[in-house]
């Protein structure tokens with residue numbers, strides 16, 4: 220298998236070069252308005268624990284791995300998701316399994332868990348394959364005399380996959396466009412919203428803008444959910460075989476009540492958004508990295524041809540595609556779609572000699588931990604083979620957390636890896652990718668980590 224040094228030297232993909240020293244609070248506020256990773260300075264990447272005293276909030280960033288484990292495992296049950304996150308996401312996903320805390324979260328997770336049996340990897344493979352075949356057909360008919368924007372293609376295929384898994388129907392282009400535009404508006408609004416909240420400032424119309432964007436998205440799901448909800452509760456509905464059906468059948472562990480229509484809408488919105496936006500971000504970065512490293516494309520193609528014997532990629536093949544899996548993992552290390560996780564300190568405590576008062580915010584950042592040179596060799600370099608290196612095994616176990624850690628770890632991690640591998644392997648097999656002679660993409664971190672401008676790639680037919 221290729222390594223990242225097969226080219227002249229290890230490829231270091233773009234990231235914001237950190238400031239030499241900490242900027243003023245005001246400058247950080249302005250920079251953070253669009254992207255929080257642009258506010259980082261050199262020591263952010265190596266410090267064990269950082270502290271920022273904001274006007275109305277104590278804010279800590281933990282990189283020390285034992286502190287990270289303490290917060291994320293939360294055996295003391297004192298580090299729930301932060302209330303700011305709940306407030307900012309509320310118009311879109313309400314009080315769903317992603318944002319709830321405590322017993323409420325435990326009960327919701329119990330009710331939602333069976334729905335994730337519908338993400339059972341073998342069972343959803345045909346839905347994934349259908350969406351990926353449509354993607355390849357779309358690319359094949361596009362005008363490829365010029366580079367193609369990858370982001371919308373990846374957003375569409377990831378959305379189509381999760382949509383088929385929730386509703387058992389294909390996502391049509393008009394609904395898709397409606398969702399993407401509205402979600403783009405939501406994302407653009409949320410970063411400034413988060414900065415205003417952090418600095419204790421009024422939200423200046425945030426809620427209205429967020430509610431309007433969320434209403435657009437809900438208007439796409441609403442009619443499907445309503446029709447199936449009414450039919451199911453009037454006893455006339457045919458049982459489906461998808462996530463929505465499982466949510467309709469779920470019962471509260473104590474009261475035995477089903478989810479209300481509103482609660483189902485919140486869970487559906489959560490699963491759809493958590494399930495496609497993150498995967499689309501990961502796929503976009505993975506294709507960019509491949510386009511910059513042709514030797515990796517050659518190595519993956521050889522692996523795919525060897526393992527499939529030239530047959531269509533099947534569920535059984537994925538396990539053997541170690542190079543594709545490492546590429547996916549390395550992409551999530553360098554560009555974790557969820558670049559920071561936010562928790563609240565609900566009982567005063569001490570960490571690394573710092574006193575954290577009740578109400579403080581504590582941030583765990585996959586972006587920082589996965590680029591910390593105390594954890595990783597050449598942390599900014601693209602080196603998928605590191606996942607097979609025994610010397611990096613400890614880092615892979617403790618300092619790799621694109622899906623979070625502990626009880627709140629991503630419920631869709633296996634699903635995401637499977638779709639990611641299938642999409643990447645299918646594209647590598649069909650096309651040779653090349654990065655055009657234009658400036659490299661710049662990552663910006665809002666709700667997810669995305670390139671500032673759409674990534675453009677040449678797609679050349681292989682066969």
Ligand code: HEM
Pocket residue numbers: 300316317318328338381489490493494495497498501555556557560561620621622623624626627628629630631632634635
């Ligand atoms: C590359 C793709 C993905 C990434 C990087 C990702 C990342 C994450 C992370 C970091 C968390 C934990 C957040 C925290 O602790 O604050 C999370 C939670 C979650 N993810 Fe994912 N995710 C991905 C794909 C998916 C998919 C495909 C689904 C659904 C099919 C999904 C559904 C969820 C849900 C429901 C939660 C909340 C779990 C809970 O709190 O009980 N995610 N995800």
